[in-house]
Amino acid sequence: MIDIIIGHYNYWIVILLMMAGFYTVINRGNLIKKIAGLNIFQTSVFLLYISIGYVNEGTTPIIAEGFTRYANPLPHVLILTAIVVGVSTTALGLALVVRIKKAYGTIEEDEIHDKDMSL
Amino acid sequence: MIEQNLCLLLVVIPLIAAPVTAMLPAGRSPWLFTLVITWLCFAMSIWQLTMVLDGSTISYELGGWAPPWGIEYHIDALNAFVALIVSGIAAITLPYALRTVEREIQLQETSLFYAVFLLCLVGLLGIAQTGDVFNLFVFLEISSLSSYVLIAMGKRRRALTAAYQYLIMGSIGATFLLIGIGLIYAETGTLNMQDLHQRLQPILEHRTVHTGFVFMVVGIALKLALFPLHLWLPNAYKYSPSAISVFLSATATKVAVYIMLRIVFTVFSTSFLRITHTEFIFLILGAFGVVFASIAAIVQYDLKRILAYSSIAQISYMVLGMGFASTLGITATVVHVFNHALMKGALFMAAGAIVYRVGSSRFENIYGIGRQMPWTFAAIFVSGLSLIGIPGTAGFISKWYFMLAALEQQAWLIALVILLGSLLSVVYMWKIFEALFFRRSACTAAPVAEAPLSLLVPMWILVLANIYFGINTELTVGVAETAVRLLGVTAYHE
Numbered sequence: 003m004i005d006i007i008i009g010h011y012n013y014w015i016v017i018l019l020m021m022a023g024f025y026t027v028i029n030r031g032n033l034i035k036k037i038a039g040l041n042i043f044q045t046s047v048f049l050l051y052i053s054i055g056y057v058n059e060g061t062t063p064i065i066a067e068g069f070t071r072y073a074n075p076l077p078h079v080l081i082l083t084a085i086v087v088g089v090s091t092t093a094l095g096l097a098l099v100v101r102i103k104k105a106y107g108t109i110e111e112d113e114i115h116d117k118d119m120s121l
Numbered sequence: 122m123i124e125q126n127l128c129l130l131l132v133v134i135p136l137i138a139a140p141v142t143a144m145l146p147a148g149r150s151p152w153l154f155t156l157v158i159t160w161l162c163f164a165m166s167i168w169q170l171t172m173v174l175d176g177s178t179i180s181y182e183l184g185g186w187a188p189p190w191g192i193e194y195h196i197d198a199l200n201a202f203v204a205l206i207v208s209g210i211a212a213i214t215l216p217y218a219l220r221t222v223e224r225e226i227q228l229q230e231t232s233l234f235y236a237v238f239l240l241c242l243v244g245l246l247g248i249a250q251t252g253d254v255f256n257l258f259v260f261l262e263i264s265s266l267s268s269y270v271l272i273a274m275g276k277r278r279r280a281l282t283a284a285y286q287y288l289i290m291g292s293i294g295a296t297f298l299l300i301g302i303g304l305i306y307a308e309t310g311t312l313n314m315q316d317l318h319q320r321l322q323p324i325l326e327h328r329t330v331h332t333g334f335v336f337m338v339v340g341i342a343l344k345l346a347l348f349p350l351h352l353w354l355p356n357a358y359k360y361s362p363s364a365i366s367v368f369l370s371a372t373a374t375k376v377a378v379y380i381m382l383r384i385v386f387t388v389f390s391t392s393f394l395r396i397t398h399t400e401f402i403f404l405i406l407g408a409f410g411v412v413f414a415s416i417a418a419i420v421q422y423d424l425k426r427i428l429a430y431s432s433i434a435q436i437s438y439m440v441l442g443m444g445f446a447s448t449l450g451i452t453a454t455v456v457h458v459f460n461h462a463l464m465k466g467a468l469f470m471a472a473g474a475i476v477y478r479v480g481s482s483r484f485e486n487i488y489g490i491g492r493q494m495p496w497t498f499a500a501i502f503v504s505g506l507s508l509i510g511i512p513g514t515a516g517f518i519s520k521w522y523f524m525l526a527a528l529e530q531q532a533w534l535i536a537l538v539i540l541l542g543s544l545l546s547v548v549y550m551w552k553i554f555e556a557l558f559f560r561r562s563a564c565t566a567a568p569v570a571e572a573p574l575s576l577l578v579p580m581w582i583l584v585l586a587n588i589y590f591g592i593n594t595e596l597t598v599g600v601a602e603t604a605v606r607l608l609g610v611t612a613y614h615e
Contacts, residue, residue, distance in 0.1 A: 027289060040292055047299050054307045077306070080255055084299060087262045091292050094266055098273055098285045105278035114282060 012053035019046035031111040033102065037095045044088045051077040051084070127172075128181050128194045128250055131165050131204060134158060136243045143236035151232040152222070155239055156215045162246065163205075163212035170201040176603050180252075188252070189313035195252030199455065199604035203379045204249040206462050210371040211242050213466065217579040218364035221473055225276050225362045234274060238368070241267035245376050254302050254388065255312045257380065258295065261344070264376070265291045268369055272361040283356035290353045294343030301337030304329050305388075317388045325393050337384050338399065345377030347440055348410030351433045358429040359482075363473025366425065370432055371466040375458045378439050382454070385443065386608040394446050403444030408538040410437025415545035419552065424472045424482040427549050428465065431508065434542060435461045438523060441535065445526045447613035448605055453522035455601035460507070460515040460590060467504035467583035471497050474572035474580065489562030491554075494571050498557055500584045505550040507587040510543050514591040518598070529613050 007014070019042055026039025055077035063072040099109055106114050123130065138158040145151045173179060173196055181194040188195075218238075226234050244264025251257050269291070273284035306312060308329050309320040324330060339350075346354040354374075358366050385394060394400050411434050418430035435457070442454030474497045475490055476482050491498030507514035510521075520543060527536040571577070590597055 024293075027293065033285065036289060040289060043293070044296055047296055047303065050300065051303050054303065077303070083255075083259055087259065087266075087295075090266055091262070091288065094269055095285070095288050095292075098269070098281055098288065101273070102278075102281045102285060105281055118279060118282070 012049070016046045016050045016053070019043075019049065033099045033109040033111065034096070037092060037099065040095070041088070041092055044084075044091075048081045048084060048088075051081045124168075124172075126181075127165055127169055128179055128196050129183070131162060131169065131208075132243060132247045132250055134165075135162060135239045135246065139236045139239040139243065142239055143232055145232050147229050147231045149219070151235040152215070152219055155235040158239065159208065159211040159215050159242065162208040162242070166201065166204045166208040166246075169196065170198075170205050170600070172196075173198050173201045174600065174603070176607065178607070189311045189316035192256050193252045193313055193315075194250050195315060196250065197604065197607045198600050199379070199382070199607065200249050202455070202459070202600045202604060203376060204246055206375060206459055207242070207245045207249060207372045210368060210462055210466055211238075213579045213582060214364055214368045214371075217367065217470055217473070217576055220573055220575050221363040221477055224477060226274060230274070234271075237267045237270045238365075240264075241271060241368070245372055248376050248380060252314050253312050254305070254314060254317065254384075257383075258298055258302060261298070261380070262295055264373065265295065265344070268365075268373060271365045271369070272357050274365070275360040275362050277360055279356065280360035283353075283360045287353040287357045290343055290350070294340045294350075297336045297340030297343070299340075301333045301335075301340060304333030304336065308333070314383065314387050318390065321389060321393075325389075325396065331397065334389060334393070334397070334399075338381070341377055341381045341384065342406075345374050345381060345436055345440075346433055348406055348413055348433060348437055351410075351414070354433060355426055355429040358432065358469075359423065359425045363469070363476055367466055367469040367473060370428070370469050371462040374432065374436055375462055378436065378454065378458055381440075381443065382451070382608065386451070386610055391446050391610055400444045400446045403440050404532070404535060407437045407439075407441035407444055408535060410434065410440065411538055411542040412545070415542055415549065418549040419545065421549075422484045424475065424484070424487065424553060424556075425469070426482075427553060428468050428472060431546065431549065432461075432465055434546070435465070435508075438519075438539070438542065441539070442523060442526065445530060445532075445613070446610065447526060447529065448602075448610055449522060449526035449529055449613070451605045451608065451610050452598065452601045453519055453526050455604055456522055456594075456597050457519035459597050459601075460519045460587075463515055463583055463587050463590065464504045464507045467500055467580055467587060468508070470576065470580040470583065471501045471504070474576045477572060477576060478569040484556045488556055488560035489558070490569065491557030493562075493569050496577050497572050497580070500577075500580050501553065501557065503584050504587055505553065507591065509546050509550055512591075513588065515587045515597075517591055518594050522598075526613075 023039045023043030027036050030036055055074040057071055057073050060071040060073040061069050063075040103109050106117055108114060135158055142151045142154055145154060179196040183192040241264050244260045247260030248257055269284045269288045273281055309317055311317055311320060343350045358370055414430050414434035418427045421427045439454045439457050442450045472482055475487055479487055507516035510516040523539050527539060
């Protein structure tokens with residue numbers, strides 16, 4: 003039991019972050035907070051990838067004398083790409099929020115909904 | 122030289138063209154340049170399809186890294202067919218885009234608009250070409266991010282909220298796909314689809330593999346707007362610029378259907394589908410989707426929203442086809458991907474033409490418009506018949522195959538749902554016909570002219586294609602059968 007909790011601590015952190023982010027996206031009505039939640043959600047996945055790339059007692063994957071076990075560099079490279087995707091999603095999302103603020107004068111979801119319905 | 126690198130050029134040419142377009146001066150030059158590029162892509166995808174039509178495959182190693190280490194483009198009949206649909210719809214949308222974009226997009230934004238359009242094309246073509254799951258995720262995000270931008274360029278302010286909603290749901294979907302890919306990678310240590318298939322077979326009962334599968338399927342289901350994850354779609358199609366409604370409705374969700382086929386049948390396998398009973402989930406969600414979305418379409422009072430809900434219903438048909446997990450079922454899905462692109466492309470073009478003349482697609486503003494725009498109305502009428510599935514139109518062919526697949530498995534309930542879906546589509550199409558033709562227009566409304574030729578010609582090419590592919594099924598069914606054979610799907614047997 004202890005083994006499952008301690009031995010997989012990276013997964014627990016990932017799950018915790020993932021759910022916190024996901025909950026924020028669903029629950030918050032503020033458009034900026036939703037983007038923040040989305041960010042936390044995506045970051046948890048980055049952490050998942052990076053932690054599964056680690057090999058027990060492995061070192062940085064640079065060939066050098068005296069080292070035989072290396073961490074797997076591929077997930078880390080993949081996540082660099084995914085981070086770029088995440089950054090562009092955030093940038094685009096925030097740009098949309100700026101435009102929504104200009105068009106509606108608010109960034110609260112329910113107020114935007116009311117303004118659309120009142121037309 | 123060109124032939125060897127064709128499958129890469131198809132992605133690289135629009136990718137390089139996009140920043141060039143962004144730098145061109147605003148006006149007609151970005152449009153002309155994009156037109157040339159999309160037609161070039163269309164020609165290349167036809168060429169590519171002829172190379173793999175006999176059931177052969179092309180393997181292209183990016184950067185000379187042999188698979189499974191490097192990224193591989195693995196082209197078979199299905200890839201080439203989807204690339205053909207995407208580039209074909211792009212090529213036909215561009216002539217249509219000229220006048221509508223001039224009306225709907227501010228002049229100084231036109232170069233950026235066409236640049237983003239090309240990026241969206243890159244993403245969709247890339248998804249169709251790649252044989253690497255992570256590369257697929259990257260292309261999916263390229264196409265999704267650019268489609269959020271394109272939708273947000275709609276004239277009304279609700280386009281912004283529609284794009285925002287799509288962005289949130291689309292990103293969640295993509296992240297789910299990413300989690301799935303990560304888990305599968307942790308199990309197998311590879312990202313190449315063919316290699317994944319090999320390595321997954323002995324470990325199909327591992328819990329991690331199942332979890333990864335679920336994450337991937339749910340993520341893709343969000344992107345393809347599978348009921349009940351469809352909430353982003355109606356507003357996104359309604360408020361986007363006309364040309365973008367046409368392009369996205371005919372390609373984006375179809376490409377997502379293709380991703381689902383690839384992941385489920387190439388990466389995993391039909392037997393995995395059976396072990397996990399995913400086929401029942403597909404059948405149930407598909408059946409509910411057909412009925413629910415068709416009823417939702419009936420209660421709308423807006424031309425574009427009816428078409429959007431009808432899209433969700435038609436996508437549910439494709440998912441039904443996957444649920445059959447048989448040669449006939451998947452053939453029906455692949456054929457319907459093509460046919461639905463034709464009919465929805467034509468219908469959204471007609472809706473866009475009405476918006477071009479009237480400025481709205483709400484019913485109270487377009488009563489009786491069909492009599493003033495006879496050619497546009499005739500286009501809606503013929504492609505509407507195709508959507509319903511009247512014999513002699515493309516829609517009939519795919520409905521016929523869905524029916525055959527259902528009868529083959531003696532799934533009477535599903536067969537009933539397929540019929541019911543067609544009946545419900547008669548109701549909502551009739552509602553459109555009635556509003557456009559039989560209702561008297563408000564006497565205050567100014568009479569409008571027929572849509573300009575640059576809108577009518579692309580629209581009618583798609584309408585005639587609906588009839589042509591309803592009579593000559595050699596290309597669609599032939600390609601679909603080859604593709605299904607390569608997917609490793611077998612005929613149904615008890």
